[in-house]
Amino acid sequence: MMLELNGVEKTFNPGTVNEKKALTGIDLKLEQGDFVTIVGSNGAGKSTLFNAIAGSFIPDAGSIVLDGQDITFQPDYRRSKTIGRLFQDPLKGTAPSMTIEENLALAYLRASGHTSPFSRITKAERELFRERLAALDLGLEDRMKHPVGLLSGGQRQALTLLMATLVTPKLLLLDEHTAALDPATADKVLELTKKIVAEHNITCLMITHNMHAALELGNRTLMMDAGRIVLDMGGTERAGMTVDDLLDRFAKGTGHILDNDRILLSKEQGVAD
Amino acid sequence: MISTAIVFSALELGCIYALVAMALFLSFRVLNIADMTTDGAFTLGCAVSATMAVAGHPVLGLFTAMLAGSAAGFITALLQTRLGVPSILAGIITNTGLYTVNLAVMGFSSNVPMLKTNTIFTMLEGLLGEDFPTKLLLAALIAAIACTLLILFLGTRLGLSIRATGDNPDMVRASSINTAFTITVGLCIANALTALSGAVLAQYQRSADINLGTGMVVIGLASLIIGETLFGRGGLWTKAVAAVIGSIIYRFIIAIAMRANLPSEALKLISAIIVVLAISMPAIKKGIAFQRRRYAAMHAKGGARHDA
Numbered sequence: 001m002m003l004e005l006n007g008v009e010k011t012f013n014p015g016t017v018n019e020k021k022a023l024t025g026i027d028l029k030l031e032q033g034d035f036v037t038i039v040g041s042n043g044a045g046k047s048t049l050f051n052a053i054a055g056s057f058i059p060d061a062g063s064i065v066l067d068g069q070d071i072t073f074q075p076d077y078r079r080s081k082t083i084g085r086l087f088q089d090p091l092k093g094t095a096p097s098m099t100i101e102e103n104l105a106l107a108y109l110r111a112s113g114h115t116s117p118f119s120r121i122t123k124a125e126r127e128l129f130r131e132r133l134a135a136l137d138l139g140l141e142d143r144m145k146h147p148v149g150l151l152s153g154g155q156r157q158a159l160t161l162l163m164a165t166l167v168t169p170k171l172l173l174l175d176e177h178t179a180a181l182d183p184a185t186a187d188k189v190l191e192l193t194k195k196i197v198a199e200h201n202i203t204c205l206m207i208t209h210n211m212h213a214a215l216e217l218g219n220r221t222l223m224m225d226a227g228r229i230v231l232d233m234g235g236t237e238r239a240g241m242t243v244d245d246l247l248d249r250f251a252k253g254t255g256h257i258l259d260n261d262r263i264l265l266s267k268e269q270g271v272a273d
Numbered sequence: 274m275i276s277t278a279i280v281f282s283a284l285e286l287g288c289i290y291a292l293v294a295m296a297l298f299l300s301f302r303v304l305n306i307a308d309m310t311t312d313g314a315f316t317l318g319c320a321v322s323a324t325m326a327v328a329g330h331p332v333l334g335l336f337t338a339m340l341a342g343s344a345a346g347f348i349t350a351l352l353q354t355r356l357g358v359p360s361i362l363a364g365i366i367t368n369t370g371l372y373t374v375n376l377a378v379m380g381f382s383s384n385v386p387m388l389k390t391n392t393i394f395t396m397l398e399g400l401l402g403e404d405f406p407t408k409l410l411l412a413a414l415i416a417a418i419a420c421t422l423l424i425l426f427l428g429t430r431l432g433l434s435i436r437a438t439g440d441n442p443d444m445v446r447a448s449s450i451n452t453a454f455t456i457t458v459g460l461c462i463a464n465a466l467t468a469l470s471g472a473v474l475a476q477y478q479r480s481a482d483i484n485l486g487t488g489m490v491v492i493g494l495a496s497l498i499i500g501e502t503l504f505g506r507g508g509l510w511t512k513a514v515a516a517v518i519g520s521i522i523y524r525f526i527i528a529i530a531m532r533a534n535l536p537s538e539a540l541k542l543i544s545a546i547i548v549v550l551a552i553s554m555p556a557i558k559k560g561i562a563f564q565r566r567r568y569a570a571m572h573a574k575g576g577a578r579h580d581a
Binding site for chain 1: 429433444
């Protein structure tokens, strides 16, 4: 068992008019190597679930266990030693005024917990960074001394993906990480994601608004609504599913139709929308 | 006219105050924190160094001053990272408390005269002889060492973490770095540099005064921004050296102002205006561009009406 959530609950602004029950008892178990896609309506609690796992807040109730270790009360920066995370906003994952090499060195800190804080980037590390950058096939390996602020959104998101997986994480959280990119770039970043996740057999949770991608990628799909998981499918049940079946199941499970504007917009399109 | 003595004194003071500009480069530019501890930490450095020198330990005085300065930075960092005090207020609070501490260090007197005291400058003069530009040499050497160490430090793992903290806090937390820790280390180093500047200045001018640090944060920012505007495009080295040069230029501006018989009381106002102009320049440029566009658009509309 790689990740285990038991009855995780979170209410924002409790006792006020703005009270919002964001997570209402989430139970979730992920095996090593699971690639799980998550879809759901607006405000279903998908990102809140990620925030709970990554440690942006401590849940009101329940426990979170990662690879046998209870991390419920661990601060976010500790968890990020083993949890990689990508946001929708490509600007969130990199430091713009620092060079590509320096950004990678920061990400590599996770691996080098035992070295002196006063050590500098070594030749061997620089070679490793170059090699991994070259694998992205974006030409970034020749621009290692350039500030990241000069890169495009897609390049920055690809770099963030590399940073999150430079040291293989126990868990990778992808929060609509291609949604802010243009279609061609989004496709490229998604391809890279598939490649890297498969190569290192990374356990991965991916939020997406693209129903085709949700069914096609990974081995399991979750649907969320009103702070809970309403549908959890894998294996043969998922293999035969179409997008319409999925929407149908959602309506039956929750008693209302899925109201995510972007999902509805992307319904007619292919994976690389 | 400007005499050699004035040039030398501007260069010497420029090198000494450059340490404050470097400190603000670290806190204001790298960490993106306006550190109001600066004024108090500068005076603290003066007070500690003067008291230690009077007691017969001028060299040790510099190191003690840096230690005291970093303690002040630690308090400010503790207030903002652990106790939820807003960052600017944290500096102001420490600064206010430091006034009492500084008086206490000077034996509850508002100044420490050091006329016959042995200082790092007199010590080196004793070694090199009278006709050597000892003061400039020593001030430049201290500035060069501090600058080099700071830049080397910013290239280390810890240094990279500190730079990223100011650049993108979201990303830093996702890279397993504790921002409370990096902010603390950064503010400790910045205030150690500021205190060192005060420490060297006290021994340079052979006196410490409770008001020496007043307005230091603005003076430091003015130097930093002058340097950035003139030479600051490029890597870390360029930026740090620009801060030193900016500080020297600032001292020349002051020297010229003094020659022009401006009263020394006017200098703080001039510094304030320099900082306002430099920081507001982007906003002013934007405002002018907007007015121009609006004027052009109105003009075009008026013209069209005539045609019809």
